Amino acid sequence: MKVSCADMAVIEVKFQRNIEFNSQQETQVSVKVEPTYGVNEDPDAENSRLMLSFTVGEEENKNMPFFCKIVIAGIYNWNGASAEDAEKEIMTMGANQLMSFITSYFHDLTLKARLQPVILPPIEFDDM
Numbered sequence: 001m002k003v004s005c006a007d008m009a010v011i012e013v014k015f016q017r018n019i020e021f022n023s024q025q026e027t028q029v030s031v032k033v034e035p036t037y038g039v040n041e042d043p044d045a046e047n048s049r050l051m052l053s054f055t056v057g058e059e060e061n062k063n064m065p066f067f068c069k070i071v072i073a074g075i076y077n078w079n080g081a082s083a084e085d086a087e088k089e090i091m092t093m094g095a096n097q098l099m100s101f102i103t104s105y106f107h108d109l110t111l112k113a114r115l116q117p118v119i120l121p122p123i124e125f126d127d128m
Contacts, residue, residue, distance in 0.1 A: 001086065001089065002078065002080065003077070003078045003081075003086060003089045003090055004076065004078075005074050005076055005094065005097060006076065006077045007074065008072065008075075008097075008101065009073055009074075010071070011051065011071040011072060011073050012070070012071040013070050013071075013105075013109075014059075014068065014069040014070075015067070015069075015109050015113065016068075017065070017066045017113045017115070018062060018065055018066055018067075020062065021063075021064065027063070027064065027065060029056055029057050029065070030056070030057065030058065031055070031056050032053075032054070032056075033052065033099065034053045035050060035051070035053075035125070036050070036051045036052075036053070037049075037050055037087060037090065038050075038051070039083055039087070046077060046078050046079055046086070047075060047076060047077045047078070048076055048083075048087065048090060049074070049075055049076075050073065050074050050091070050094040050095065050098065051072070052071070052072050052073075052098040052099060052102065053069070053070075053071045054069070054070045054071070054099075054102045055069045056068040056069075056106070056118075065115065066110070066113065066115065068106060068110075072101060072102055074094055074097065074098055076090045078090075091125065092125050092126055096125055099123055099125070103119075106118065106120060107119060107120075
């Protein structure tokens with residue numbers, strides 16, 4: 001089976017910096033990553049969509065240095081496999097591809113917001 005990314009697009013970006021946050025204060029910031037898989041309604045089509053929603057912090061929480069939400073979507077094609085086998089491959093390979101893009105995008109956002117750049121640890125989607 002061959003799975004490939006046909007297209008990728010940023011769907012939503014929201015970044016709010018809390019100017020009043022005390023940068024001397026050590027803070028634990030929550031990170032949430034949610035994949036959403038959608039198969040093409042045409043049973044003969046060998047493509048599907050994977051969206052990854054990435055959220056850091058909590059919106060309107062004044063005890064956080066910032067809030068960030070990035071949603072990205074990819075369209076994936078496959079051939080020579082069942083839709084179920086393709087979904088397993090896309091949920092792993094596709095999620096890793098999209099997360100790689102989000103990691104870089106997020107790093108740039110924090111840098112441009114004049115914060116210490118945040119480098120996210122790798123997230124593996126093999127077990128999802």
